[in-house]
Amino acid sequence: METSVLITGASSGLGADFARRYAMEGKNLILTARRLDRLEELKTEIEAKYGVNVEVISADLSSAAGRNFVIDRCLGRVGILVNNAGFGIGSTFESTPYPRVQELIDVNITAVSSFCHAFIPEMKARGEGSILNIASMAGFTAGPYMAAYYASKAFVLSLSEALHEELLPFNVHVVAVCPGPTLTEFFDHTGPKRALGQNLFLMGSDEVVRQAILDAKRNQAIAISGFRNKFLHFLTIVLGRRVARKSVAKIQGSRQ
Numbered sequence: 001m002e003t004s005v006l007i008t009g010a011s012s013g014l015g016a017d018f019a020r021r022y023a024m025e026g027k028n029l030i031l032t033a034r035r036l037d038r039l040e041e042l043k044t045e046i047e048a049k050y051g052v053n054v055e056v057i058s059a060d061l062s063s064a065a066g067r068n069f070v071i072d073r074c075l076g077r078v079g080i081l082v083n084n085a086g087f088g089i090g091s092t093f094e095s096t097p098y099p100r101v102q103e104l105i106d107v108n109i110t111a112v113s114s115f116c117h118a119f120i121p122e123m124k125a126r127g128e129g130s131i132l133n134i135a136s137m138a139g140f141t142a143g144p145y146m147a148a149y150y151a152s153k154a155f156v157l158s159l160s161e162a163l164h165e166e167l168l169p170f171n172v173h174v175v176a177v178c179p180g181p182t183l184t185e186f187f188d189h190t191g192p193k194r195a196l197g198q199n200l201f202l203m204g205s206d207e208v209v210r211q212a213i214l215d216a217k218r219n220q221a222i223a224i225s226g227f228r229n230k231f232l233h234f235l236t237i238v239l240g241r242r243v244a245r246k247s248v249a250k251i252q253g254s255r256q
């Protein structure tokens, strides 16, 4: 049976560019997000341009019902899984209403882990498969003023690294994709004062996606996007977690 690439959060940003890139390779797609109109638009664009089949599923991954709906529709058909849906909250932890924190945990953590758990068995049975979990540079440090977001990405990074090792013998490749600031709609939803225009580390979404797919094919465990982010990661290791978190506190605290 022909498999597809399942991409979560495909209605904008990185997810939409993953869809375009995999379609370019001739792969059929299953795209999911809440905004059905955006998914339908992308389906029309991609089918016309690349002649692949695109199926769209509208679902809210913050609810168990939404996650299970997608899993039930896709079981047995997923050759590549891109766990991309996610969002950030840019404010102090205690000032964020707890239901919003829970929503972040449900989308950024529970959806990622439940989709891995659901689709790994079929990939193992086929003797091949790839999982690209979109973590972040935020996964390498604590993130004052975006605490839950940074913590969620640390989870994704750690889970992905562990699964990478567990699944190596089965020819199933798991990679934690770690972009830095990327030009998408992400910062529109994260909170005020997060304009990205002057950011030295800013990358285009397509460039991040192109590299991530290449790194997944090379079976890397961790794919840090771009030279500048790789250098920043190196600095974080050299300077240590204390300096890193204090720097984040300074930068993000000034935006409050």
Ligand SMILES: NC(=O)c1ccc[n+]([C@@H]2O[C@H](COP(=O)([O-])OP(=O)(O)OC[C@H]3O[C@@H](n4cnc5c(N)ncnc54)[C@H](OP(=O)(O)O)[C@@H]3O)[C@@H](O)[C@H]2O)c1
Residues within 6 Å of the ligand: 008, 009, 010, 011, 012, 013, 014, 015, 032, 033, 034, 035, 036, 038, 059, 060, 061, 062, 084, 085, 086, 087, 088, 107, 134, 135, 136, 137, 178, 179, 180, 181, 182, 183, 184, 185, 186, 187, 189
């Ligand atoms: N942009 C950056 O600077 C950056 C840096 C590092 C990592 N990342 C990560 O990259 C991933 C993609 O983000 P992006 O930058 O492309 O931002 P984006 O343009 O805002 O895209 C986020 C996607 O997630 C989906 N999503 C959000 N909440 C959802 C929910 N409850 N249920 C289902 N889908 C949901 C959105 O779709 P709907 O709203 O239609 O549901 C959208 O398609 C995220 O995991 C983010 O943490 C981004």
